Amino acid sequence: MNHYRSNVDDIAFNLFEVLGIDRAQQQDGPLDRSTVVAMLRELDRLAAGPIAASYTSSDRRPPAFDANTHTVSLPEDLKASVRTYLEAGWAHVGADSQVGGTEVPQVLRWALAELVLAANPAVYMYATAPTSASIFLRQATAEQQGWARVIGTSNWGSTMVLTEADAGSDVGAARTKAIPQLDGTWHIEGVKRFITSADSGDLFDNIVHFVLARPQGARAGTKGLSLFLVPKFHVDFTTGALGERNGVFVTNLESKMGLKASATCELAFGQHGIPAVGWLVGETHDGVAQIFDVIEDARMFVGTKAVATLSAGYLNALSYAKTRIQGGDLAHGGATAPRVAILRHPDVRRSLLTQKAYVEGLRALYLFAAAHQDAPVAAVVTGADPSMAAAISDMLLPIVKGFGAETAIAMLNEALQVFGGSGYLQDYPLEQYIRDARIDALYEGTTAIQAQDLLFRKIVRNRGAALGFLSAFMKAELDQVNDPPLKPTADRIAHALREIDVMNNLLLRRLTEALEQPEQIYLVGLDATGYLYAMGDLLVGWMLLRHAVVSSRALVDPDVDSNERAFFEGKIAAAAFFADRVLPRLSATRKTFEATTLGIMHLPDEAF
Numbered sequence: 092m093n094h095y096r097s098n099v100d101d102i103a104f105n106l107f108e109v110l111g112i113d114r115a116q117q118q119d120g121p122l123d124r125s126t127v128v129a130m131l132r133e134l135d136r137l138a139a140g141p142i143a144a145s146y147t148s149s150d151r152r153p154p155a156f157d158a159n160t161h162t163v164s165l166p167e168d169l170k171a172s173v174r175t176y177l178e179a180g181w182a183h184v185g186a187d188s189q190v191g192g193t194e195v196p197q198v199l200r201w202a203l204a205e206l207v208l209a210a211n212p213a214v215y216m217y218a219t220a221p222t223s224a225s226i227f228l229r230q231a232t233a234e235q236q237g238w239a240r241v242i243g244t245s246n247w248g249s250t251m252v253l254t255e256a257d258a259g260s261d262v263g264a265a266r267t268k269a270i271p272q273l274d275g276t277w278h279i280e281g282v283k284r285f286i287t288s289a290d291s292g293d294l295f296d297n298i299v300h301f302v303l304a305r306p307q308g309a310r311a312g313t314k315g316l317s318l319f320l321v322p323k324f325h326v327d328f329t330t331g332a333l334g335e336r337n338g339v340f341v342t343n344l345e346s347k348m349g350l351k352a353s354a355t356c357e358l359a360f361g362q363h364g365i366p367a368v369g370w371l372v373g374e375t376h377d378g379v380a381q382i383f384d385v386i387e388d389a390r391m392f393v394g395t396k397a398v399a400t401l402s403a404g405y406l407n408a409l410s411y412a413k414t415r416i417q418g419g420d421l422a423h424g425g426a427t428a429p430r431v432a433i434l435r436h437p438d439v440r441r442s443l444l445t446q447k448a449y450v451e452g453l454r455a456l457y458l459f460a461a462a463h464q465d466a467p468v469a470a471v472v473t474g475a476d477p478s479m480a481a482a483i484s485d486m487l488l489p490i491v492k493g494f495g496a497e498t499a500i501a502m503l504n505e506a507l508q509v510f511g512g513s514g515y516l517q518d519y520p521l522e523q524y525i526r527d528a529r530i531d532a533l534y535e536g537t538t539a540i541q542a543q544d545l546l547f548r549k550i551v552r553n554r555g556a557a558l559g560f561l562s563a564f565m566k567a568e569l570d571q572v573n574d575p576p577l578k579p580t581a582d583r584i585a586h587a588l589r590e591i592d593v594m595n596n597l598l599l600r601r602l603t604e605a606l607e608q609p610e611q612i613y614l615v616g617l618d619a620t621g622y623l624y625a626m627g628d629l630l631v632g633w634m635l636l637r638h639a640v641v642s643s644r645a646l647v648d649p650d651v652d653s654n655e656r657a658f659f660e661g662k663i664a665a666a667a668f669f670a671d672r673v674l675p676r677l678s679a680t681r682k683t684f685e686a687t688t689l690g691i692m693h694l695p696d697e698a699f
């Protein structure tokens with residue numbers, strides 16, 4: 092059975108009816124709706140066919156490692172899926188034209204990514220070289236600009252290489268060294284772990300690793316790290332011709348819970364008698380800032396992947412609920428009543444509507460965030476100027492990634508529950524979805540790290556500017572909702588926004604107190620993840636209301652057909668349901684913040 096399910100109509104609704112991206116002034120003229128929809132439909136077709144084809148099989152027969160040759164070999168059908176995606180040019184959509192890409196607004200790039208990520212996330216993960224090349228291009232020296240083109244236009248793979256055994260969340264603890272050479276190159280020495288796609292056998296002609304390492308004599312911590320480009324095979328960057336093997340070798344392939352098709356490798360530099368030659372990226376030793384461009388892109392990928400899998404999980408559960416006959420209707424005698432499809436049971440409906448609300452709210456959120464990654468699109472969506480647009484995108488990123496991942500994991504559990512015992516079997520995709528989605532809350536910064544990023548970097552360091560802009564924009568929109576069916580929903584969201592304001596003030600007060608009494612910062616640390624969740628729920632509620640407002644207007648049109656009517660009614664119902672049944676918990680969260688004390692920090696370790 093093909094596991095793939097998608098909702099292209101909802102993606103198009105977001106892009107055009109809600110965000111209005113066709114009104115954005117692009118360099119090459121406005122985005123034509125029919126072209127965009129044709130792109131979505133074409134990738135959807137490919138995703139449903141050859142891309143999804145290896146999803147299940149490569150979980151059951153995952154990549155294998157040969158320690159003698161330091162090679163990871165991928166299953167043939169997985170390679171076929173990746174090649175189909177690459178050969179059709181999709182990996183280049185959104186990449187810089189100077190590296191062979193087709194430039195489109197980021198919001199469209201991520202909308203397209205959702206489809207391949209729902210079908211087979213590992214395919215997307217092997218095909219990242221055009222994106223890496225685009226990022227490298229922005230950081231490269233004049234000479235390296237040509238290298239970026241070679242990376243983007245050749246049949247290469249790429250990786251980002253930060254993590255070590257003793258340097259996970261604490262990136263600055265990395266020990267991998269970089270030793271300068273007389274010819275301007277560097278020799279990299281050390282062992283990295285958990286590196287995605289570090290080898291893929293004969294899938295690619297070469298792999299370029301972007302590696303964080305510490306130049307000899309550089310200071311400790313993140314500030315002493317630099318970014319190096321280390322190819323698997325040496326290369327003549329003027330012609331693209333490949334040379335000798337470089338001294339970077341995979342020394343282990345992790346055996347893991349899910350996402351098995353994506354190879355997670357230990358990678359050794361300069362440990363096998365051949366130097367691992369690297370080149371400093373750009374002209375400055377500013378490694379963490381440089382790799383952050385890659386990390387931010389990867390965090391957006393994770394948030395989009397989480398929504399993609401959740402959407403497929405929900406749609407699978409919905410189909411099952413319509414066909415599985417079990418039990419009688421509660422209102423017609425229950426046990427003695429005629430059997431009904433489980434979709435008729437209140438608890439199943441509650442679960443499905445909660446899933447729908449989160450799927451569609453989170454999809455709207457990642458697209459809203461992506462819309463702020465291009466100034467012309469942001470100008471249409473919120474009127475933010477370019478620097479505010481960038482600040483909004485920055486602020487939303489940890490929510491898209493951290494809250495998106497955690498929510499998808501929780502909601503996929505709900506989707507599995509709809510299948511009853513069958514959900515636990517490999518006959519249906521839910522058990523694999525749950526295993527494959529679990530990683531989203533871990534890599535590219537765990538949820539705790541996302542929560543701290545949101546509070547300390549994106550709100551406090553930004554002096555609340557992006558938060559203030561977005562809150563004022565939200566409030567102005569809520570004030571305009573006066574139609575009787577939607578007004579109570581808007582009022583509940585306005586109440587949730589006030590609860591967030593109280594939390595903001597409380598956290599800010601504690602941060603200020605921490606200047607005098609350092610322990611007060613623990614109170615903020617204790618509530619950071621709760622704050623991330625509260626912000627996520629508020630934003631999902633608001634996104635759903637925006638959809639409901641557009642839907643309510645659309646329903647007035649007498650030409651709306653029955654499918655469209657159902658679509659719009661579903662939007663309005665999801666917004667009301669979420670505001671009534673989920674958002675009230677923000678008041679409970681606010682109360683828990685008020686009750687936070689240092690007791691937990693003073694509890695002796697032995698008492699845990």
Ligand SMILES: Cc1cc2nc3c(=O)[nH]c(=O)nc-3n(C[C@H](O)[C@H](O)[C@H](O)COP(=O)(O)OP(=O)(O)OC[C@H]3O[C@@H](n4cnc5c(N)ncnc54)[C@H](O)[C@@H]3O)c2cc1C
Nearest residue numbers: 251252253254259260285286287355533534535536537539
């Ligand atoms: C499948 C997979 C693929 C990966 N791909 C890559 C890759 O391609 N490249 C790469 O460089 N890395 C990669 N990683 C590494 C990944 O980014 C790290 O695993 C992740 O950042 C967490 O680091 P850690 O595993 O060392 O956990 P730790 O840092 O040891 O964290 C353990 C726990 O402590 C918490 N914690 C740690 N520090 C803090 C803190 N300061 N405040 C609050 N809580 C904290 C964490 O939230 C977590 O719950 C991958 C990992 C996996 C599993």
